[in-house]
Amino acid sequence: MNGHSEIALYVDTFDEVDAAFKNAIENGATPVFEPELEPWGQRTCYIADPEGNLIEIGSWNKPFEEKDEGR
Numbered sequence: 001m002n003g004h005s006e007i008a009l010y011v012d013t014f015d016e017v018d019a020a021f022k023n024a025i026e027n028g029a030t031p032v033f034e035p036e037l038e039p040w041g042q043r044t045c046y047i048a049d050p051e052g053n054l055i056e057i058g059s060w061n062k063p064f065e066e067k068d069e070g071r
Contacts, residue, residue, distance in 0.1 A: 008056040014043040
């Protein structure tokens with residue numbers, strides 16, 4: 001193991017990605033990659049917390065819906 005870990009957080013909309021990134025930076029996170037639209041249609045950004053943990057914030061621009069598995 002190389003000791004690398006990443007946390008991924010997903011929000012409902014592209015605007016929420018931008019807002020979460022801005023809020024995190026204002027509260028001490030380090031910007032790694034600013035919000036951008038990926039070729040596959042997801043908006044993502046990366047920050048590092050004060051301990052250096054990498055955190056991805058992303059959205060598909062639609063609310064997350066759990067699949068009904070017949071329960």
